[in-house]
Every structure is written in C-alpha cells, then in structure tokens.
Amino acid sequence: MSDSIVSLIDVEKSFGKNKVVKKMNVEIKEGEFLTLLGPSGCGKTTTLRMIAGFEEATSGAIKVQGESVEDKEPFERDVNTVFQNYALFPHMSVFDNIAYGLKIRKRPKDEITKRVNEMLDLVQLKGYENRKPDALSGGQKQRVAIARALINNPKVLLLDEPLGALDLKLRKQMQVELKRLQKKLGITFVYVTHDQEEALTMSDRIAVMNEGVIEQLATPREIYDRPFTKFVAGFIGESNIFDGKVKALHDGILDVETSSGTMKVKGSGFDVGESIHVSIRPEYVKVNSDPVEGFDLKGNVKDYIYMGTVVKTSVDLKDNIEIKYSRFEKDEDFKEGDSVNIYWNPERAVAIKAKK
Amino acid sequence: MQKNTFKRKTLPSLAMAGPVSLWMILFVTLPMLYIIYISFMSRGVFGDVVYKFSLESYETLLDSTYFKVILKSIKAAFVTTVLCILIGYPFAYYIAKKPKEVASKLIMLIMIPFWTNSLMRLNSWLLLFQTSGPVNNFLLSTGFIDTPMSFVYTDGLVMVGMITNMLPFAVLPMYSSIEKLSRSLLEASADLGASGRTTFFNITLPLTFPGIFSSIILVFIPSLGIYTVTDMLGGGKVLYIGNIIKNQFGSIRNWPLGAALSVLLIVITGLLIYIYTRFAKIEDMEVL
Ligand SMILES: Nc1ncnc2c1ncn2[C@@H]1O[C@H](COP(=O)(O)OP(=O)(O)OP(=O)(O)O)[C@@H](O)[C@H]1O
Ligand SMILES: [Mg+2]
Numbered sequence: 001m002s003d004s005i006v007s008l009i010d011v012e013k014s015f016g017k018n019k020v021v022k023k024m025n026v027e028i029k030e031g032e033f034l035t036l037l038g039p040s041g042c043g044k045t046t047t048l049r050m051i052a053g054f055e056e057a058t059s060g061a062i063k064v065q066g067e068s069v070e071d072k073e074p075f076e077r078d079v080n081t082v083f084q085n086y087a088l089f090p091h092m093s094v095f096d097n098i099a100y101g102l103k104i105r106k107r108p109k110d111e112i113t114k115r116v117n118e119m120l121d122l123v124q125l126k127g128y129e130n131r132k133p134d135a136l137s138g139g140q141k142q143r144v145a146i147a148r149a150l151i152n153n154p155k156v157l158l159l160d161e162p163l164g165a166l167d168l169k170l171r172k173q174m175q176v177e178l179k180r181l182q183k184k185l186g187i188t189f190v191y192v193t194h195d196q197e198e199a200l201t202m203s204d205r206i207a208v209m210n211e212g213v214i215e216q217l218a219t220p221r222e223i224y225d226r227p228f229t230k231f232v233a234g235f236i237g238e239s240n241i242f243d244g245k246v247k248a249l250h251d252g253i254l255d256v257e258t259s260s261g262t263m264k265v266k267g268s269g270f271d272v273g274e275s276i277h278v279s280i281r282p283e284y285v286k287v288n289s290d291p292v293e294g295f296d297l298k299g300n301v302k303d304y305i306y307m308g309t310v311v312k313t314s315v316d317l318k319d320n321i322e323i324k325y326s327r328f329e330k331d332e333d334f335k336e337g338d339s340v341n342i343y344w345n346p347e348r349a350v351a352i353k354a355k356k
Numbered sequence: 357m358q359k360n361t362f363k364r365k366t367l368p369s370l371a372m373a374g375p376v377s378l379w380m381i382l383f384v385t386l387p388m389l390y391i392i393y394i395s396f397m398s399r400g401v402f403g404d405v406v407y408k409f410s411l412e413s414y415e416t417l418l419d420s421t422y423f424k425v426i427l428k429s430i431k432a433a434f435v436t437t438v439l440c441i442l443i444g445y446p447f448a449y450y451i452a453k454k455p456k457e458v459a460s461k462l463i464m465l466i467m468i469p470f471w472t473n474s475l476m477r478l479n480s481w482l483l484l485f486q487t488s489g490p491v492n493n494f495l496l497s498t499g500f501i502d503t504p505m506s507f508v509y510t511d512g513l514v515m516v517g518m519i520t521n522m523l524p525f526a527v528l529p530m531y532s533s534i535e536k537l538s539r540s541l542l543e544a545s546a547d548l549g550a551s552g553r554t555t556f557f558n559i560t561l562p563l564t565f566p567g568i569f570s571s572i573i574l575v576f577i578p579s580l581g582i583y584t585v586t587d588m589l590g591g592g593k594v595l596y597i598g599n600i601i602k603n604q605f606g607s608i609r610n611w612p613l614g615a616a617l618s619v620l621l622i623v624i625t626g627l628l629i630y631i632y633t634r635f636a637k638i639e640d641m642e643v644l
Binding site: 052054073074075080081083084085087088089090091100101104105148149152 | 538540541543544545546547548549550551554558559562563
C-alpha cells in the first residue's frame, strides 16, 4: 500500500514466556494522527518501542515507507520519539538538547542555530535556550522534548503518553497545541495514551488495545458509536453492557434474552441461539411507566445525581443488574423508588459478537 | 518563648548530634591538633619529644631524601588512581549493564577480598610471586624466561598490590553512578542519531563524572598514606610516606618528623576534599 507510512505485519513480541503483543497488523497512513489506546500493561509502549527500534519484534515485520526496518538501528529510521518522562539530557541547556540531533550529524554551526531557533519558535520557548532542564516546568520540558525530536524532520513522531505527567488544565491546553502542531507539520503522529477522552479528541484513528491485541481500529466516532467488542464498548465512554442470547430476528432487529429481561437491538450476521452482548449508552436509555413492546426490563429508580444540565440516574433491574441513564433536567421525571420500564431505540443499541 | 524553641528544636538535635560531635572532638580533632602541635616541637636525644618550638622537622621534609620519597609516593598514588579508574570504569560499566541479580553477585565478588584479612591476602601475593613460586614456575615451564624473575620487594609488585587493594573503592562509586543513569537518556541519544560510541562520550561519561570523581578521591587519599601494602610487598626496601611515618613513630622514634609528615598528608587530603566539594557544587549547578 502506497499511502501507509508504517506497516506492522503479524508483529509479535514476547518477553520470556510472556507474550505481550500478539499478531498485530496495522497500516499507519501518511500524515494521520493515530492513537494507541488501552489499559496499563496492554502493550502500547512495547509496540511503540518496536517501531522506534528499541525493541526487536519476536516475529513479524515492521516497515517504514515500505522498507523493512528489521536491521536498522534506531538512528537509521526516519522516526523520532518523545519519551514519557521527557528524557532530556540534564547536563545540557535547552539549546543543546534541541540541537543534539543536528550536532550528532555534524551540521554546520549556522544551520544548527537557525534550525534550533525555528524549533524554539514552533514550541514557543524563545528566551529559554540557556536554561537547564531542571529549571523548567513540566509543560516546558515537554515542549523541549518535542522540539528535540522534531529537529531531524522525522516522517513519523512517536509519542508515549507525552502529557501523562501534566495537570489537567495544562494537559487540555497541550492537547490542542499538539494537534495544531501535527496539522501544521503534516507529519504522522503515533500517540500512546490510556486516557480515552484524550484519544477521542485528538486522533484521526484510534487503535484500542487489550492484552496485546488490537480490538478495534477505527475513527473516534466509529469507536464510540459502533464498538466491535465488549471490551471496546466498556473501555470507551460509559456504557451499559448486557450478556444474552439471540431469541429471534426480523428486519435487522434482534430480540435478545438476558438475565435482566428481554430487549431489542439492531444487528446483522447473528443466528438464533447465538451468544451476544448488547451495549447501550446512558444517554440513549429511555424510561416509561408502562411496558414498551419488545422490552421487558423492569426496575426501581435507585439514585438521582444532578450534574448541572444533565441528571444521572440508575435503575435496579432483575438479577441485581443496574442500568445507568442520563437525561436533561427538564425531561419527564421519575422519583427515587418509582417502578419503571426501560426501553430504547434499537438502532441506538450495539450488538456485539460474543468471543468464542 | 525563646526558651521554648530551644527545648523544642535545639535540644533534640543536640541530643542526637551531641554524642557524635563529642566523639569526633575527643578522638579525631584533639589527636589531630596534638599531631600538629608536636610537629612544631623538637626531638630529644633519647627519642622523646622536647616541648620547645622548632621548624626543624619541616626543614627535614625539604631535605632531598624525604622530598624524593614524598614525590615518589604522590606519583605512585597518582598512577594507582589512574589505573584503578581505567580498569574500574569498564568493569563498573559491565556490571551496571547486567540484570540486577547478576550485578549483585558480581559486586559480592569484588567485596570478598575486603572481608579477608589483609595480612593473609598480602602474604599470599608474596608466596605467589616469590622466586620459587607458582608464577615463576609457570613462566619457567612455558619457556618465557630461563632464570626466575624477582618480583617480590619491587616497585612493580607494590603497584600491583596497591591496585588490587584499591580497585573495589574505584568500582563501587562508579558502578552506582552508571547504574543510576536512566536508560531512556541513552535511548533518546540513539534515537536522535548517535552511535553507541557517541552516546558514551556525550551522555554516559559526563553524567557519570561525579562517580568518577568520588572514585578518584577514594583511591588517591588512602593510596598516599598506605603502608601495609608497601611494607609487606616492598619488604621495607621500597619506601613511601606511609612507611616513613610509621618508622618515625615506631623504631626511629622521631615523633616531630613523623608528625610533620602526617600534617603534610592531612594538608594534601584537605586540599583534595576542598576541591571535591567545590567541584561537586559546580556539578550540582550544572545538573540543576
Ligand atoms: N523489558 C521488559 N521485560 C519484561 N517484560 C516487559 C518488558 N517491558 C514490558 N514488559 C511487560 O510487557 C507488558 C506490556 O508492557 P507495556 O509497557 O508495553 O505496557 P503499556 O501498555 O505501555 O502500559 P502503561 O500504560 O502502563 O505504560 C507488561 O506486562 C510489562 O510488564
Ligand atoms: Mg507505557
């Protein structure tokens, strides 16, 4: 494929007996912002380190610009890394840190000065060039790390939780800046985070990882609206997930039997009797005093959390399962303890194949 | 109120630091002052100290025989230090790159000689290197030499003894500073285009410099005053400051001269430690 800049083909990585990355296949497109998202220990850093060249894949191939990088050292790859803990050289000034990549390549002095100044402009750190890293704030260190990684004009920038150590406000600000930077430079970002909100706001595509496997690789919208797996549905945003069996199917709508009662969900490719997960976001859950056709989900309103314009409530269903729902404050309302019937638009619910 | 703060703050710290300070004053400062005092006295006919001010001992130091020994000792300590660093650094580096469990075993191996009696250790050296010892036998049997070489009681063997004696002091501080070096710094350097060699000279070496400097201090100072190694492996034929001081206080009984030599050592040590602290401060500021 001509438009993919990095390809992972059947890549696997084991540390001893522990298989950390399993049969991974990804085509990263030129110029895109791709995020590896997943819980701690799922293999995000390991994947990134294999692309960078710090870790060798146990099997499979990694290609950058169509060329296999197996035998290439980290410095021979058109790829640079922004490390999670910044990894700035403590004995060098901001200027020398940023200039490092050019000095190593023995570029002429005036070119170095010119390029470093461009980088300082880019990350808005003019005037800090003589400081040592320890005299910088977390956000400033992060900018130096980014400038240092960009000075060699990499085709791909790898970022391992670059905002992990920053406080929430700075984090939000840096998210916007990073996204802007990526658009401006037009280079590919491969971004690692375990913060789903960060992934949703910044990425062109998200690869949701779990236990060394990519569960879904899609745009943020698709990931949110049409999760492929139970894990993705549960990991991204809030979701109510039911386990059940397909009872009947007609016109692309499935009747599903769960331990809490029956429900409807849009879905195709399922057989009667097949195990299934049904996922429904709290904002799509509806409540009625009378039963609704096709739904048999009865329960009592449990608690009532007022959150400004939105109210969050949960209903206790059969089998001790609780369903969360949220709605606008001015909507029709039930009080705590009221007996209610739950339903939803079957189009809004997601049918997920159960893993064999 | 003042009394209160005294009780609350000064008293506890005094209680903790007090005994140690007292101990230091009694057993370090006072003897040192006494040594300095004696160095300015004169020697009696029967080897006693005559309490009359004199610069005689210091004049003797400038005497060519003593001066030569002093220079020779400084030179030997210097060479020992340089060789210990040159041998110790790669060794420390090697250990630091090993997994933790392996590294702690290797450190253990280095420490073992520390725990054996130094007389025993040095005697075994003599046995190894004597005219009919295993080393000579081996060299003879392989045909490298046809008459036994005399290793014992030479400057060469003393040097070997000093280095083996001091090597652990050199390795440990350097090991700990190399081990502390974050892997991601080295990876960042490689990522930006540096080869292993370039990374070593640009990142590893400068960042482990404090460790190297500690090693220098830890090796140089004891090497300068050492007399067990020189006594035993040099057999009294090879003289260094340490031996002379020992002899002046012992068999020769010229305490003022011994004291003056000791003062010289104290001054050199003090000077080095002063440089070290100054240097360490600059290093701190660099890192900051
Ligand atoms: N050098 C190594 N030796 C042995 N096991 C390792 C090594 N590096 C990582 N692992 C293991 O591989 C698994 C995946 O680690 P990885 O660092 O890729 O996770 P991650 O997704 O980046 O997690 P986090 O969000 O916590 O950074 C973990 O179980 C980890 O213990
Ligand atoms: Mg990680």
